[in-house]
Amino acid sequence: MRTFVTASLLAAAFAAPLAFAQDSPAGLWKSIDDASGKPSALIRITENGGVLQGKIEKLFRTPEEDQNPKCVLCTDARKDQPIVGMTILEGLKKDGDEYNGGQILDPKNGKVYKSKLTVRDGGKKLEVRGYIGMPMLGRSQMWLRQE
Numbered sequence: 001m002r003t004f005v006t007a008s009l010l011a012a013a014f015a016a017p018l019a020f021a022q023d024s025p026a027g028l029w030k031s032i033d034d035a036s037g038k039p040s041a042l043i044r045i046t047e048n049g050g051v052l053q054g055k056i057e058k059l060f061r062t063p064e065e066d067q068n069p070k071c072v073l074c075t076d077a078r079k080d081q082p083i084v085g086m087t088i089l090e091g092l093k094k095d096g097d098e099y100n101g102g103q104i105l106d107p108k109n110g111k112v113y114k115s116k117l118t119v120r121d122g123g124k125k126l127e128v129r130g131y132i133g134m135p136m137l138g139r140s141q142m143w144l145r146q147e
Contacts, residue, residue, distance in 0.1 A: 073110030
């Protein structure tokens with residue numbers, strides 16, 4: 001009996017960090033374009049001091065599209081910078097079941113929006129909302145965890 005209890009405690013100790021990691025948006029995500037339903041990019045979200053940031057690691061482009069596009073419509077320091085490697089998500093902090101208080105850049109139009117994230121489906125999906133003013137004045141994308 002003692003061996004069973006010890007084994008159960010060890011299993012719980014190893015499973016707890018995995019469960020916690022699934023509740024966090026930190027990791028690699030595939031963004032799905034809300035208009036076309038097709039994958040658009042891989043974004044790596046990291047957490048530093050309780051604040052999230054996300055960088056584009058890869059773009060899913062057709063062969064006829066520029067494979068290393070620049071953010072020509074950006075109006076800040078990211079103007080004319082390569083989109084791959086660009087920080088597009090920043091400043092989000094945990095607030096209950098959501099992460100908010102940050103911003104997201106849409107490299108297609110160069111606009112920066114307020115943003116909030118919600119982890120869904122046991123950590124397998126991430127609802128990403130960009131908005132102006134209030135969250136109801138925006139649009140959402142569903143991102144899929146890749147690792």
